[in-house]
Amino acid sequence: MPLSPTQEQIINSIDNEATSSHWKDWKWQMRNSIRDLDTFETLLNITLSPDQRNVFNETVKKFPMSITPYYLSLINTSDMENDPVFRQSVPSHHELDIMKGDMADPLHEDQDSPAPCVTHRYPDRVLLLVSNTCPMYCRHCTRKRKVGDQDTIPTKTSISKGIDYIRSNPAIRDVLLSGGDPFLLPDDYLDWILEELRKIEHVEIIRIGTRTPVVLPYRITPELVQILRKHQPVWVNTHFNHSREMTQSARNALSMLADGGIPLGNQTVLLSGINDCPRIMKALVHQLVKNRVRPYYLYQCDLSEGLSHFRTPVGKGIEILESLIGHTSGFCVPTYVIDAPGGGGKIPVMPNYLISWSTNKVVLRNYEGVITTYKEPDSYEPTFCDRNCDSCDLLLKLEDADETKAIGIEQLLSDHDQTISLVPASNARHSRRKAEQ
Numbered sequence: 001m002p003l004s005p006t007q008e009q010i011i012n013s014i015d016n017e018a019t020s021s022h023w024k025d026w027k028w029q030m031r032n033s034i035r036d037l038d039t040f041e042t043l044l045n046i047t048l049s050p051d052q053r054n055v056f057n058e059t060v061k062k063f064p065m066s067i068t069p070y071y072l073s074l075i076n077t078s079d080m081e082n083d084p085v086f087r088q089s090v091p092s093h094h095e096l097d098i099m100k101g102d103m104a105d106p107l108h109e110d111q112d113s114p115a116p117c118v119t120h121r122y123p124d125r126v127l128l129l130v131s132n133t134c135p136m137y138c139r140h141c142t143r144k145r146k147v148g149d150q151d152t153i154p155t156k157t158s159i160s161k162g163i164d165y166i167r168s169n170p171a172i173r174d175v176l177l178s179g180g181d182p183f184l185l186p187d188d189y190l191d192w193i194l195e196e197l198r199k200i201e202h203v204e205i206i207r208i209g210t211r212t213p214v215v216l217p218y219r220i221t222p223e224l225v226q227i228l229r230k231h232q233p234v235w236v237n238t239h240f241n242h243s244r245e246m247t248q249s250a251r252n253a254l255s256m257l258a259d260g261g262i263p264l265g266n267q268t269v270l271l272s273g274i275n276d277c278p279r280i281m282k283a284l285v286h287q288l289v290k291n292r293v294r295p296y297y298l299y300q301c302d303l304s305e306g307l308s309h310f311r312t313p314v315g316k317g318i319e320i321l322e323s324l325i326g327h328t329s330g331f332c333v334p335t336y337v338i339d340a341p342g343g344g345g346k347i348p349v350m351p352n353y354l355i356s357w358s359t360n361k362v363v364l365r366n367y368e369g370v371i372t373t374y375k376e377p378d379s380y381e382p383t384f385c386d387r388n389c390d391s392c393d394l395l396l397k398l399e400d401a402d403e404t405k406a407i408g409i410e411q412l413l414s415d416h417d418q419t420i421s422l423v424p425a426s427n428a429r430h431s432r433r434k435a436e437q
């Protein structure tokens with residue numbers, strides 16, 4: 001595929017000896033990432049005002065910039081300020097506005113880390129941070145506190161310690177490689193990590209979160225796909241935020257992964273001025289599924305410092321879901337989640353469809369606004385579960401039904417656990433009881 005005129009212009013200003021095969025070499029893209037304002041102006045053939053230059057330079061002191069030549073070439077210079085690619089990649093002075101309630105690490109990822117490189121939040125899965133760098137520094141990064149800190153790869157020793165932690169915890173069945181971007185690791189290093197994880201019997205699946213199909217699609221090479229195939233099942237989750245990012249190069253990268261048998265998902269962040277529009281979001285999810293990518297999550301923008309200008313009210317996300325659910329294919333609809341500050345994990349949010357209910361009937365409304373009823377059974381024989389499958393008539397016989405302890409609301413609903421309430425640790429009434437004893 002030939003390069004676009006903008007790409008020709010960029011590649012020539014970087015190095016007039018370079019050819020389109022350099023352009024399509026991910027390492028060349030990385031070596032020539034744009035990290036300063038002068039290069040940015042030269043490559044796009046634009047000039048910013050002294051004022052704009054000043055704010056830019058102030059901002060990158062705190063939150064650095066890095067953009068691949070490829071992603072830069074997608075910027076529409078005729079309406080730059082409103083361009084979704086520009087807004088996601090080029091620093092804005094709004095990043096220096098720290099609001100009340102903003103936090104450096106809202107998700108408490110550093111506190112919930114029991115071993116190097118590991119964040120362990122949920123019972124059966126962990127995040128393994130294997131790379132400290134990204135091909136493009138997203139302006140809306142939730143780990144903004146770390147961006148540009150050290151563009152290094154965590155050492156084999158620290159990753160090994162993380163893997164040891166996973167090995168010694170049989171409850172972990174799902175490992176998410178994240179970072180930074182795991183696909184910035186050299187092939188053989190990634191191969192080693194996957195191989196070590198695959199040796200652990202209780203690790204059933206490995207997931208990789210990467211934005212390379214969006215910002216560095218040439219990273220998806222036949223060799224990389226070959227490595228992923230070797231360690232199946234491996235799921236890849238990528239991060240498209242706007243249909244403008246679905247270029248022919250991005251499509252090629254996704255096809256290579258999908259043809260290689262890698263299931264693909266997408267995580268979008270809801271961003272003010274970029275994709276906070278039901279029509280933009282519908283176009284995006286349709287582009288994704290056409291390219292065999294299942295929309296997985298739509299994230300409410302986190303409370304990390306420097307992101308206040310990107311945040312929308314939660315109502316915007318609900319409005320977007322309202323425009324998707326029922327209006328388009330079910331698998332086009334992502335789950336809208338708020339990642340709970342303090343490390344509570346992802347909490348799904350959606351419009352209400354259950355309007356009311358009585359003992360044997362529920363009242364629902366559909367996407368068209370039709371109100372309907374569902375008649376429930378008059379008699380229903382619940383199956384009592386004490387987690388002993390021998391005494392149960394259902395056909396699934398699990399050998400060890402103790403694999404995980406029920407927690408949270410699941411615990412309150414279960415037959416086998418006698419807990420009747422969950423009480424916050426700081427409950428004043430309960431502290432008084434203790435004091436009286």
Ligand SMILES: *Cc1c(COP(=O)(O)O)cnc(C)c1O
Nearest residue numbers: 119120121122125126127176346
């Ligand atoms: C998002 C996340 C996961 C994975 O959550 P899923 O809902 O299973 O996709 C696991 N660990 C941490 C720390 C996370 O932030």
